Amino acid sequence: MTNTWITRAETGADIPAIRDILRAAFPTPEEADLVDALRADPAAWIDGLSLVAADADERPVGHALLTRCHIGDSPALCLAPVAVRPELQRSGAGSAAVRAALSAAERMGERHVVVLGHPAYYPRFGFSRASAHGIGLTIDVPDEALMALTLDAAHPLPAGTVRYAAPFGI
Numbered sequence: 001m002t003n004t005w006i007t008r009a010e011t012g013a014d015i016p017a018i019r020d021i022l023r024a025a026f027p028t029p030e031e032a033d034l035v036d037a038l039r040a041d042p043a044a045w046i047d048g049l050s051l052v053a054a055d056a057d058e059r060p061v062g063h064a065l066l067t068r069c070h071i072g073d074s075p076a077l078c079l080a081p082v083a084v085r086p087e088l089q090r091s092g093a094g095s096a097a098v099r100a101a102l103s104a105a106e107r108m109g110e111r112h113v114v115v116l117g118h119p120a121y122y123p124r125f126g127f128s129r130a131s132a133h134g135i136g137l138t139i140d141v142p143d144e145a146l147m148a149l150t151l152d153a154a155h156p157l158p159a160g161t162v163r164y165a166a167p168f169g170i
Helices: 012-025 034-039 093-107
Strands: 006-009 050-054 060-071 074-084 112-116 146-150 160-163
Touching (some): 006 093, 012 034, 034 060, 034 074, 060 112, 074 093, 074 160
Antiparallel strands (some): 060 074
16 A cells, blocks of 8 residues: 655644544553653753654644754754544554655754664664764663754754753653
């Protein structure tokens, strides 16, 4: 089955659908409510970097969010929750939303992205192990679960500890 997804920045009208996607995709309310907490934090939220993948009727079915973090003292982005309605997982909706978010960030002049997530999913977007670049966390995670990507080859990834926005609780 081949799907073509419409990708675009979220609108205010999308927020209830995004909440539904997150609540359907994540096992705990804390995980599902993280996007609302990031949306409410001016230090974390960047307009235009919350992307939806929508079906042919323009109903959101997938969501990806890039939010502000820092690698040491250097500003970077964190790929926060990526979620797809459970019945459409593995349909390409999540990949479409991630690619749209990374493209939007690149157009905005952002340089670096980190992600703490499933190691098999993110290398397809160009992410590599963050530890290979001297990037780490204050919590113990498997080495292959923290990855980093540079969006601008003229600016190599900085080394340092990732500082996430307050709603992450890290």
